[in-house]
Each structure stands twice: as C-alpha cells, then as structure tokens.
Amino acid sequence: MAQNASFQQQKFIIPNKYGYKLVGILHESGTKEIVLLCHGGRASKENFIMTNLAAALENAGISSFRFDFTGNGESEGSFEIGGFWREADDIHAVAQHFQEANRTVIAIVGHSKGANAALLYASKYHDIKTIVNLSGCHDLKVGLENRFGKDFLERLRKEGFIEFKAESVHGSADIQIPVVAAHELAKILPNHKLHIIEGADHVYTDHQAELASVVLNFIKETLKLDKLNASP
Template sequence: MNPDFTFFEINGKKQQIIRGSLHLFNQGRSPWVIFCHGLTGQRMGPGYLYVKISRALAEAGISSARFDFRGSGESDGTFFEMNLSTMNADLIRVLQFINNQYQPSATILLGHSFGGLVVSSVVAQTSPEGLILLSPVGDVDALIEKRKALMAAGTNSSGFYELGPHEMTLSFVEKINGIDPVDTIFTNFHGELLLFQGDNDSQISVQESARYLRKAEQSGIKSDYHLLHGADHNFSRVSDVKILCTSMSNWIKERFR
C-alpha cells in the first residue's frame, strides 16, 4: 500500500483561502476522516498528533483531510475574526470539496476539544456516518466561565481581549452562548461514535465528556469509549498516540470498510 500526500487550497467565505493537507488512499474509494482542531490549534495538532493519526489511517486504507480554520494556522484571516459560525462554514466548505473530488465511501468527522463543539454544530447539515471525539467540549457554560477572567482583564490598546498570544472579541462567547453540543449532536446524528478521553486532562474532565456517552445510550447510538489512564488533554505520550492510531484505524475498518 502506498498512500499519497498532497496539499489543498479552497475559497472560504469572504474569498479567504482555507489551506489543508490530504492523505489519500489511492486504490479506489475509501472512508474519509475530516479533522477539526481546537481553539488556538492548527491542522498538524499538538505534537504533530493529527499528522501521526493521518499517516496511520492512510496505511490502513483510510483517507483523511486536515485543515486550518480561517484565522488559524496557514489559512487566511485573523484569529479575532474566528468564531463558531466561521468554523462551521469552513468545515462545511471542506466537506463539499472532499465530497465533490473524492466521493467518500463514508465520512467520519473528528473533533478535538473545541473542534468537538464545531462537529456537533454541523451534524444536521452534513449527516456523517461516524464521529470521533477527542476530549470534546461538553459544557459550554463551563467554557464561558473560564473566559470570564479574560474578559474581566479588559481589552488591549487595539480593542481586543487577549488569549495568550491571540486577540479575540466578544463574538466568540456570543456565538456559543446557550448551545448544548451534546443535545445538538444526538438530536441529529444517527451514525456511530468513538470517544477518547484522558483521566489527567486539566481542560476537559472525564465527567464532562462522559455526557456524550450517556446521551448516546439514551438515543440508541452505538458508541465506543477509550479512557486513557494518565493521558492529558493533548494525548502527549507516545503510548497515547499509539492507542489513538490503532484504535481509530481498527474502528473505522470494522465499521466502515
């Protein structure tokens, strides 16, 4: 098996370019995994996590697309323009591109952290066959609470709030206020779910992401769960990466090949 690799550029809204990477299984149609990074993230993932997963998937005969949301990574736009609505639009645009160019045999959306919230928001419009969630945001109120200290600090001389090295506006909070990603997914999703969570995650608790599992059971959605002992929010250890790569590849081959 000799998977191919290439880059892509497509027009997003405001004629801003969305840039991404493709790992292609070159022996006919295949399942596709579309990666959605978290807030302040980019398409390679922390510690090149997404690259490692994409390579493992390609070796297993599974294609994938990784892209930078506008305002992140190498895509056009600035961080302060980015919010849930712009991220939703970017994901839908990438899905249109993949569907038109490659006709996936199945589409699986992968969301890490805030990317899980993005995935939940487009399920009704995109009807994926599968979802893979890595430490997904499951409690928007808790996320907003974490940002209150940032807002309390006030704006800088340019009129923006500062999130580490990034500038942002209140639009980010306004766009997620009142949303429940767990209810949103399972009101509209009828495929299969794979969820990974570390029990040493300082950003998303085991209890928060477990809401997805409880709701999946209530909704009759088949789900698989991996709780990685000692793993942090970004699955930073070699052993974590190996578990993610192997488990995802096997799950997709069993369910969608």
C-alpha cells in the same frame, strides 16, 4: 509530493463561504472514502495529533485530509477564540469539496475545539454520520451551552443526535477538559461509544500510539458497516 508508490501527500486550497482560503494536506491512499481531521484551539493541521492520525490512517490504506480552520495555520482570516459556527462552516466547505469530487467523507475526527465544531457540524448538515470526538468539552454551563445557546442540546436532539454515530476518546488525566465531560456526553448520545485512555493528558502526550489505534479501529468499523449497508 510522493512518499512511496502507494501514498501521496498534496496541498489543497479550498475557499470557504466567507471567501477565505482554507489550506490543507490530502493524504491520498487511493480510496474513494476519506476522513477529515480537525485540529483543536490555537493549533493547526501540523499539530502532532493530526499528523500522527493521518499517518496511521495512511498506513491502513485510508485517505484523510487535515486542514487549518480560518485564522489558523496557513489558512486566511483572523484568529478567534470562539468561532464554532464559523469552523462548522469551514468543515462544510471542505466536505463539499470532496463530495463534489466524488469522494465519500466517512468520518470527521476532531480534537478539543475541533471536536465541538464537528459535533455542531453534524447537527446542522446531516451528511456525515460518524464523528470521533477527541477530548471535546461537554459542560453545558461553561462549554457548549454558553457557546451555542441554551437550546443547543434540544436542537441537537431534534436535528442531529439520531442522525450520526459518535465515539468519544478522552484521557483520564486531562485537566484542561476533565474526563467527566466525556461521561456526560455519553449519557445523552444514544449511538455512542466512549473510550477512556488511562493516564493520558488533553493532547495525549505519551499516548499517541494508543490514541491512533483506538481511532483507527473505529474508522475501520465504520468502513466495514458502510460496505455491508451498501451491499445488495
């Protein structure tokens, strides 16, 4: 349904590789480029982080798509505590849908569990080179290593780290995923920027405007670089 003459929101249903229907909202700004927004664990596309980021991108004239992972929100399937590979495949299904529609997915923005799935996706599929990690976990002993295997870091170095650039945004007051996780990630990602939001908790409760500004600036920088690289 149209909000005004420039922006439209439309619900899309996209099947994943397992036959489940993924439900999402396209914020259409008329651009070929589009940003995918991935919610965290026990959340959905209607989480205020996702809706606020979509609104900020929309106001900047950048299209985005926020969707529910399998078993979350309106999407089909059973909810799982883990399921990172499955969520990476969900991102792949969504990315393929827009690529086949002649859209350019310029970035994936993921929060918490969604950020981990986005990083895993980038290491596996190599087709989207910009990842914005919001409060993702990077404790190799209790986080990614346990979930993805002891060779996860080595596989990412060989298959993905050089292929994408990333920005991590983390709150200094995050007690669910302590800020040390962001600093550890910064040590091993060569093409990476880190921004700490002072006083912010895991979901940036009182820092939504600052979060949106940081993410938007990074997306704009990505757009600018992509256009420069595409120039003859």
